[in-house]
């Protein structure tokens with residue numbers, strides 16, 4: 001009994017002794033704000049000393065934060081990489097300092113795969129594909145001009161969600177992307193770019209659908225469409241990703257159609273992987289994949305909104 005309880009204590013103690021630094025991108029979207037809130041709660045549950053550095057969406061600030069965590073001698077570093085390139089030297093420094101790195105919610109280029117222990121992300125190509133397939137199913141044979149609001153230039157999820165969506169609509173020649181531009185994952189930029197799309201498309205009458213790489217840009221786009229006298233959710237179909245509360249509020253108002261859910265809890269699985277790695281040398285799989293789920297306006301959006309409100313979005 002002593003040995004057994006001893007083992008438990010040491011594992012618990014192990015987590016209590018762990019200090020982990022998180023280089024977080026910023027709070028550009030409701031989803032990312034929720035990821036930060038949830039990660040703090042997950043750290044608390046596991047008695048982990050958790051330090052979060054907010055980079056205001058700038059890679060150089062993320063690199064500085066990683067260097068500071070290395071200097072502090074943390075036990076592990078979590079990184080949500082704002083873009084997928086430019087990490088080699090700083091991650092090599094972490095490797096030389098024997099500090100394991102875990103990627104959260106975005107990837108770095110495959111050339112850097114030896115520079116991190118594991119990545120906890122969704123399958124963002126699949127998310128885009130599911131979005132495209134929903135649109136094809138919904139419009140049938142009707143010609144459908146789509147405008148696309150892309151995520152941050154250079155972010156793995158933006159490239160993947162674009163690729164997946166194009167795969168999803170490839171089978172329907174009547175569904176075409178006529179305009180595509182980055183809205184940097186923010187509401188403000190999403191609104192601004194949508195305004196320019198509406199202007200460029202003669203007031204937007206021939207825009208059949210908007211595909212946004214996240215719900216926050218779509219919330220901005222919905223604002224722009226309403227101000228231009230268009231009817232998002234009916235005349236103009238909307239499909240986006242994240243499943244934040246405000247997209248369900250729009251659905252309940254008949255102003256949005258579909259979202260693909262992304263869990264904000266990437267840190268929980270990351271903590272568990274690091275605790276097992278530190279306590280027992282268990283090497284995790286290179287990719288810990290989180291699930292995605294399609295929601296439409298038929299899925300009782302008000303109830304979903306109520307259930308998600310207060311989770312830190």
Ligand code: GZL
Pocket residue numbers: 028029030031032105106122157185213214215216241242262
């Ligand atoms: C996706 C994540 C994206 C979210 C956006 O895993 O990196 O970043 O979809 C956020 O809301 O800006």
